[in-house]
Amino acid sequence: MNTYLFLAYSIVWVIFVGYAWTLSRRHARLRKELEDLKARIGKAPKP
């Protein structure tokens, strides 16, 4: 395969997969934090 062609497709693939991966990690971390906080509020004594 042509080197330029190989590089173009590989780099574009890395850009999108890399972003999707970091996005899903950020989202998962945020969801976990949200659940923890909701649990804390649920546990807190009601006035």
Add this chain to the structure above:
Amino acid sequence: MKKLFPPAVHLAVLAVWLTLALYLIFLYAPREATMGEVQRIFYIHFSSACTALLAYFFVFLGSMGYLWKRSRRADDFAYASAEVGFLFCCAVLVTGPLWAKPAWGIWWTWDARLTSTFILWLLYIAYLMLRSYVINPGRVEILASVVGVIGFVDAVIDYMAIRWWRTQHPQPVLGGGSGSGLDPRMWVTVFVTWGAFLCLFSYLVRQRMAMAEARRELVELRRELAA
């Protein structure tokens, strides 16, 4: 939207569409007579460029929506479109030189199209930096929306550059008049690839907006807890 087209279904459609696009690019589209195999970069270069320009149009629409109605959803849409559009703009600036070197013999030239695309990339960076470094709530959305609206001028110039000026960059393939056509199999490949890229764009924007919503909920809960 979530019920009609859940993210898992969206992802499955995207996977099938991207696979089909790759099949067409490498196995269906004919080999270009003068440039040979390297011309296959065109399919992702063109699709990335169209998507990056469309993304900035969405930044513009979302920014206008925020400035006009103070709609948080519009602002989330603008922010998500900017972040994802930036990726597509990076893809354009990577695939362009990798195609230019074997086709023109140079990596880069400061012609109208390439320069305006580079400015678009800088605008995306400016918008995202503004969102990251200005932390005053309410103020950051307004400032970013102003950048989103003003920056759209460059997106228009970028789109029109090859129509207004003689450039090193080839004349438009889409809507370029007579003599700008492609082989019918190439057209099919172009549209399927662009469709796949739009599907990817919409999936990433959707996920990014869901994240913004979760973050807002988290901030509100923290505020509630602190009160």
